[in-house]
Amino acid sequence: MHQAAWQRAESVLDTFQRASGPATHRTFSRLENAGRRRAMKTLTLMLAAAPTAWLGYRYLPWYNWRADLYTHTGEQRTLDLADGTQLVLNTATAVDVDFSERERRLTLRAGEILVTTGADPSPHPRPFVVQTPQGRLRALGTRFAVRRLKDETVLSVFEGAVEISPVHADKTVVPAGQQRLFSTSRIRPSEPVPDDAALWEKGMLLARDMPLRTWVEELGRYRNGILRCDPEIADMRVSGAFPLHDSDASLELLSKTLPVEISRVSPWWLTLRKRQP
Numbered sequence: 001m002h003q004a005a006w007q008r009a010e011s012v013l014d015t016f017q018r019a020s021g022p023a024t025h026r027t028f029s030r031l032e033n034a035g036r037r038r039a040m041k042t043l044t045l046m047l048a049a050a051p052t053a054w055l056g057y058r059y060l061p062w063y064n065w066r067a068d069l070y071t072h073t074g075e076q077r078t079l080d081l082a083d084g085t086q087l088v089l090n091t092a093t094a095v096d097v098d099f100s101e102r103e104r105r106l107t108l109r110a111g112e113i114l115v116t117t118g119a120d121p122s123p124h125p126r127p128f129v130v131q132t133p134q135g136r137l138r139a140l141g142t143r144f145a146v147r148r149l150k151d152e153t154v155l156s157v158f159e160g161a162v163e164i165s166p167v168h169a170d171k172t173v174v175p176a177g178q179q180r181l182f183s184t185s186r187i188r189p190s191e192p193v194p195d196d197a198a199l200w201e202k203g204m205l206l207a208r209d210m211p212l213r214t215w216v217e218e219l220g221r222y223r224n225g226i227l228r229c230d231p232e233i234a235d236m237r238v239s240g241a242f243p244l245h246d247s248d249a250s251l252e253l254l255s256k257t258l259p260v261e262i263s264r265v266s267p268w269w270l271t272l273r274k275r276q277p
Contacts, residue, residue: 069097077089093112100126105128113147127139135165136164139160142160156194157175166185177193196208224268
């Protein structure tokens with residue numbers, strides 16, 4: 001067992017004995033040497049496994065499992081809904097589906113979706129809406145993408161139009177070719193939809209003079225574990241097309257085009273650093 005791991009285990013045991021009082025101390029004193037070694041080995045294995053367990057808790061989308069539809073990190077799904085709508089779920093996405101007599105509603109709980117609405121077969125056409133914590137989006141015969149950020153929703157409209165109704169702000173209609181970010185209380189100014197806004201559906205990340213920190217954040221969405229870059233190189237510019245479903249290949253390609261190297265703390269913890277001469 002690695003010496004550092006043993007030292008951590010000894011430290012935890014010592015702390016436990018001090019905190020637990022005389023009764024616990026007497027119990028540990030009665031342990032035979034072999035028994036103590038077994039206890040130490042078990043504790044050390046637990047300590048060694050702790051980072052992996054933490055990463056699983058932090059990055060595996062457990063909240064997705066309660067949703068009607070979900071994807072794991074790095075997974076994408078394409079589905080045809082009952083009304084003929086095509087729905088594409090991006091990585092680590094969770095969606096609830098509720099089609100009633102009054103409306104067709106998707107609730108985006110996490111991640112990103114691409115929607116191509118179908119013609120409602122109901123005798124009385126029902127509105128098609130997407131709900132997020134920031135507000136409600138109503139499709140007006142359209143193809144659009146919705147992505148949840150921490151405190152905002154990103155809407156990109158490719159065809160038709162979408163009406164945004166934030167929780168505490170006036171509604172507005174976003175036409176094709178425009179992108180809007182909105183919170184519960186405001187809608188940001190309109191911007192053109194980036195050319196690569198839906199390339200994730202094709203499994204590609206297209207970078208055009210993209211800051212390395214942004215590239216790392218985007219690729220990290222498709223990879224379990226921690227992917228980060230040293231602040232020293234965070235502003236390096238990245239250009240090129242990178243496969244999203246093979247992040248190792250993307251990292252290898254990056255290292256061949258920029259003066260960076262990959263430092264691997266573990267298979268789940270990678271840091272990009274400046275390549276040393």
